[in-house]
Amino acid sequence: MNRKADLSLKIGKLYLDNPIMTGSGTFGFGREYEDFIDISKLGAVVVKGLTLEPRKGNKRPRIAETPSGMLNSIGLENPGVKHFIQEELPYLKKKGVKVIANIAGNTIEEYCKMAKILNKTECDAIEMNISCPNVKKGGVAFGTDKDIVYKITSEVRKCYDKTLIVKLSPNVTNIKEIAINAEKGGADSISLINTLLGMAIDINTRRPKLKNNVGGLSGPAIKPIALRMVWQVSQVVNIPIIGMGGITSLEDIIEFMLAGANAVAIGTGNFINPAITIELIEELESYLINNEINSINELVGKIRTY
Amino acid sequence: MNRKADLSLKIGKLYLDNPIMTGSGTFGFGREYEDFIDISKLGAVVVKGLTLEPRKGNKRPRIAETPSGMLNSIGLENPGVKHFIQEELPYLKKKGVKVIANIAGNTIEEYCKMAKILNKTECDAIEMNISCPNVKKGGVAFGTDKDIVYKITSEVRKCYDKTLIVKLSPNVTNIKEIAINAEKGGADSISLINTLLGMAIDINTRRPKLKNNVGGLSGPAIKPIALRMVWQVSQVVNIPIIGMGGITSLEDIIEFMLAGANAVAIGTGNFINPAITIELIEELESYLINNEINSINELVGKIRTY
Amino acid sequence: MKFIEKCIVKQNKKIVENIYMMELESSNIVTKSKPGQFIQIKVNAQNDPLLRRPISINEIKEDNRIVIYYKVVGKGTDILSKIREEDTISLVGPLGNGFDTNINNLNVAVIGGGIGIAPLYELTKDISKNNTVEAFLGFYNYTYLTDKFNKYSKEVYVSTVTGAEGYKGLVTDLFEKRLNKQKFDLIFACGPKTMLKKISDIAKKSNIKCQVSLEERMACGFGACLGCSIEMTDGSIKKVCTDGPVFWSDEVKFDE
Amino acid sequence: MKFIEKCIVKQNKKIVENIYMMELESSNIVTKSKPGQFIQIKVNAQNDPLLRRPISINEIKEDNRIVIYYKVVGKGTDILSKIREEDTISLVGPLGNGFDTNINNLNVAVIGGGIGIAPLYELTKDISKNNTVEAFLGFYNYTYLTDKFNKYSKEVYVSTVTGAEGYKGLVTDLFEKRLNKQKFDLIFACGPKTMLKKISDIAKKSNIKCQVSLEERMACGFGACLGCSIEMTDGSIKKVCTDGPVFWSDEVKFDE
Ligand SMILES: Cc1cc2nc3c(=O)[nH]c(=O)nc-3n(C[C@H](O)[C@H](O)[C@H](O)COP(=O)(O)OP(=O)(O)OC[C@H]3O[C@@H](n4cnc5c(N)ncnc54)[C@H](O)[C@@H]3O)c2cc1C
Ligand SMILES: Cc1cc2nc3c(=O)[nH]c(=O)nc-3n(C[C@H](O)[C@H](O)[C@H](O)COP(=O)(O)OP(=O)(O)OC[C@H]3O[C@@H](n4cnc5c(N)ncnc54)[C@H](O)[C@@H]3O)c2cc1C
Ligand SMILES: Cc1cc2nc3c(=O)[nH]c(=O)nc-3n(C[C@H](O)[C@H](O)[C@H](O)COP(=O)(O)O)c2cc1C
Ligand SMILES: Cc1cc2nc3c(=O)[nH]c(=O)nc-3n(C[C@H](O)[C@H](O)[C@H](O)COP(=O)(O)O)c2cc1C
Numbered sequence A, B: 001m002n003r004k005a006d007l008s009l010k011i012g013k014l015y016l017d018n019p020i021m022t023g024s025g026t027f028g029f030g031r032e033y034e035d036f037i038d039i040s041k042l043g044a045v046v047v048k049g050l051t052l053e054p055r056k057g058n059k060r061p062r063i064a065e066t067p068s069g070m071l072n073s074i075g076l077e078n079p080g081v082k083h084f085i086q087e088e089l090p091y092l093k094k095k096g097v098k099v100i101a102n103i104a105g106n107t108i109e110e111y112c113k114m115a116k117i118l119n120k121t122e123c124d125a126i127e128m129n130i131s132c133p134n135v136k137k138g139g140v141a142f143g144t145d146k147d148i149v150y151k152i153t154s155e156v157r158k159c160y161d162k163t164l165i166v167k168l169s170p171n172v173t174n175i176k177e178i179a180i181n182a183e184k185g186g187a188d189s190i191s192l193i194n195t196l197l198g199m200a201i202d203i204n205t206r207r208p209k210l211k212n213n214v215g216g217l218s219g220p221a222i223k224p225i226a227l228r229m230v231w232q233v234s235q236v237v238n239i240p241i242i243g244m245g246g247i248t249s250l251e252d253i254i255e256f257m258l259a260g261a262n263a264v265a266i267g268t269g270n271f272i273n274p275a276i277t278i279e280l281i282e283e284l285e286s287y288l289i290n291n292e293i294n295s296i297n298e299l300v301g302k303i304r305t306y
Numbered sequence C, D: 001m002k003f004i005e006k007c008i009v010k011q012n013k014k015i016v017e018n019i020y021m022m023e024l025e026s027s028n029i030v031t032k033s034k035p036g037q038f039i040q041i042k043v044n045a046q047n048d049p050l051l052r053r054p055i056s057i058n059e060i061k062e063d064n065r066i067v068i069y070y071k072v073v074g075k076g077t078d079i080l081s082k083i084r085e086e087d088t089i090s091l092v093g094p095l096g097n098g099f100d101t102n103i104n105n106l107n108v109a110v111i112g113g114g115i116g117i118a119p120l121y122e123l124t125k126d127i128s129k130n131n132t133v134e135a136f137l138g139f140y141n142y143t144y145l146t147d148k149f150n151k152y153s154k155e156v157y158v159s160t161v162t163g164a165e166g167y168k169g170l171v172t173d174l175f176e177k178r179l180n181k182q183k184f185d186l187i188f189a190c191g192p193k194t195m196l197k198k199i200s201d202i203a204k205k206s207n208i209k210c211q212v213s214l215e216e217r218m219a220c221g222f223g224a225c226l227g228c229s230i231e232m233t234d235g236s237i238k239k240v241c242t243d244g245p246v247f248w249s250d251e252v253k254f255d256e
């Protein structure tokens, strides 16, 4: 078989060789996966959520397993955006991979500051995490109010020339109006979903299983919700969508693409199979070839709803 | 061991022998479980969602399995409230079990009509389903708008003297304000959660796995979200809470009670083990005895958060 | 009477290609089972896969054993195929109405396609006592169970799509050919929906009464979830799990 | 170098009570493993349980085999205990830093409690070549592995909480008694947190260097999820999975 399939796509100003990216916070800064895969083959690496200053994150325990899912309350432990630019970005760029910085701030100003700093670097794009449920300020509040979403997107847009992705929180009544306002605010792309707010309790100690009491639910358990939201959003925006939430198989990826995702990100799945991203790129390519699909565009949004 | 534990509780004007109920739509009208259990031992039977007129429900396929969960789009297939009163209620009351009618309407008037009709029957309580995501009108809209929740609850309250339970939709940004308004509107109790809106796609046919395109996600997958919402709601209301969402074990029940649920309902779990309700009543009683807990009140809300 | 029962797996082996046979030791379910009924199997003790899997009863044996035949098509049946002898699995059953076997002195055609052949075996065994049975068994390539049908049928006609064995083509064609020579009073059919539709058409045309066994996506299998509801030709709603899976073919809307 | 490897289960058997031993055939992981490192095991192919389970390497055998000992405490280890010989399971490893075994001519105390004894065996084997090892093994009631430790230790001291074997009481008491008579240069310890804290206190008081192997809730095991981060005495944040699981005891905050 000498046939080839076109896996490439464009998100804002960014060209990707293939639509498989990593979910922020599940791939560190790429180095952690070096032994397992050639990260340069990824569509893009979305790095751990960055803040202006370094953060120690939340107290442990930070992890709890749930049926087909997991809760985390890492609390944005990260070395800060400057350390990222100095120590991590050069490594990733040397590998030749597209790098997307996931950023989180306590205020709109913080987001803008980070965007300005990143604008002058080799970093290819920003994914604005306005949805992380773990940080008291700047977390849920931003991503769940459509007016703030518009405001923060348009403010950051002013300070940032490259590709701007807005990552949505699923903990909302109406994901469509949030997505619409992110687009109006100037986002080049929308990524979704971040984790769903959840809880687990240790019945012996009568304490939450997470020191932070609540945490973000991820993994296969949330896939049906993620897929529904991607589909809903794809009906109301014209910018590319990066779908995620529980992806662990080729079938999952095709589902997300049919629902309207132009690209997908693998999060929790990396923990279980650290080579999953590369395996799925290969599987996706074979799928396209075997099904005589020339390009992923022939999949995106091609769901035939009833 | 001759010790006994007190499993009884009061919800509004309703006394229950134990806190284990059935999730509406998962227990039919009780008859379906006759071969498996003695339904008279249940805390209460919450029957399939009723509408004013009989409904045929949605087209098939109506069921799709997801990781640790399932999607349904039954679409409130039911014989109508009158048929229930004539054909099903007498059977249940003869069994001596407490019966809660789950009702859904397209308009506030429909809810009131049903409430008035039920008020004059032996039916012990109403659970208002303002959250069913399957019916276009009267579904999501009611349960996701706090003002409408207040309005509908207070209107139904006027037509109904017995115990009024309001069942909340989890597909909202702020479950607390919805619960507060249900309480303000005169609800005797709040039950939560109903299903989360989800989707699944058959990649071969490129069609949604449900004819209705989207459906409600239930089962263990949603437990962390349900538990979090019960905990949040228990902090803002003073009326009893009926917790549900993914319960399949004693441990799950204790978790819900610690989080603030006075009673619990088993939904999807019944499909997998049709005797689960009775088994869990027995396990709960043993748990209390073995742990020298005299009454379930010593569990409810006793989570020790950080 | 339905039961939840933990049963010991006595045999679990591949028959052909992706079709497996499992023999289960049961003390309750087996006592109430009838041809055409099914059981709901929990393939593991975890939450994934969550739901039980409906599988028809293939044979009810004297020694308290239930035999099932299943085709590995996905996650659940794959796990099932890996269960070992002496392992225990949970069943709920017997479920469904089963075939109407209260018949005597009839010329009966039993028509099965693919894995749909399996549930017809106990039926054939049962009705062959008081009726004359001809079996029409359609396969894709590999055949199975034909020997066992031989024992209880006057004739067994086999078709394969590939022509590997018997008539090359569809079992419905094979049956139609036979219809030219032989009159039947009653048809029992189980198999893919397209096959059932075809048979239902033939039955109508030839004025033969016909019972078909349907499949539908199921959550519970015992009437509680309403997941398996279908609309009948008369506009009524029936549950495949409790009102069926066996229906008179003229009640079924095949072109939904 | 870390690997994802499908390994064949060569043995999986109960040793005592709820403690099992599993021997795995590996071609990659085994070549890079060191004492004190661990592997991440996917106990089934489904999504529930979702995460891998971290289990320490007990022994690295010449014939490309890795031995682990595990205690059945929940869903994951229960499934693990039911895996049969010749089944295949997926491992990720070797993970973590392992013990610092670059030592010579030292008097070493190896102290283990409960299932924490398992990872100390390969360590003992290794360091016994160039050092003198005394092993202190604390159990609740049933003992295991003590014979194997005998082979590589100058002395093996056993304690049980119930008094079923050896000293009746805690292994930390046993060790303190021995300390009155014998000087040690270095301690390696693995076991429950309370035990490690006690040993850490003793080590500090007696001015003995001490390495402890910690456990933490893990999602990935290789540094990506930050689920296992702990704050050290100097205020820095370390990952138990990659910076540990072995730490110098004076770096660890035991009273969080
Ligand atoms: C009353 C009844 C009796 C049945 N008897 C048998 C039998 O005797 N032998 C046998 O091999 N199979 C039988 N089936 C079909 C069997 O239930 C499905 O093949 C099985 O549930 C698939 O499970 P899975 O996890 O392997 O596949 P999944 O991974 O769930 O799905 C794989 C494919 O299987 C099909 N499928 C899944 N669930 C069902 C379902 N409930 N009904 C029909 N198709 C489904 C779908 O096409 C799906 O794409 C019966 C089904 C019903 C409803
Ligand atoms: C680096 C490391 C090495 C380990 N080595 C071994 C070993 O050699 N042998 C062995 O038997 N066990 C070892 N453990 C502990 C083992 O990982 C847990 O017992 C196991 O994951 C429990 O899984 P489960 O599904 O059976 O229990 P679950 O149902 O998940 O939980 C049951 C109980 O087990 C405990 N537990 C769960 N996960 C962990 C975890 N990641 N770490 C610690 N405790 C946990 C909790 O107290 C929980 O209440 C090690 C843990 C770590 C972190
Ligand atoms: C341990 C962990 C840490 C995460 N950290 C971040 C983060 O820093 N920023 C962010 O935007 N999303 C973060 N996420 C969310 C993921 O990027 C992703 O949106 C979510 O987990 C759903 O995808 P999944 O089910 O494939 O994991 C994190 C998720 C996990 C599990
Ligand atoms: C098949 C099915 C039908 C349901 N029908 C109704 C209904 O008619 N009215 C209602 O309020 N909730 C309905 N529900 C929601 C359940 O009562 C329950 O709130 C939800 O499933 C979560 O609980 P579980 O995870 O234990 O199933 C239905 C759920 C299922 C799975």
Ligand code: FES
Residues within 6 Å of the ligand: C217, C218, C219, C220, C221, C222, C223, C224, C225, C226, C227, C228, C229, C239, C240, C241, C242
């Ligand atoms: S499968 Fe549940 S009602 Fe038929």
Ligand code: FES
Residues within 6 Å of the ligand: D217, D218, D219, D220, D221, D222, D223, D224, D225, D226, D227, D228, D229, D239, D240, D241, D242
């Ligand atoms: S377990 Fe994931 S970083 Fe340590």
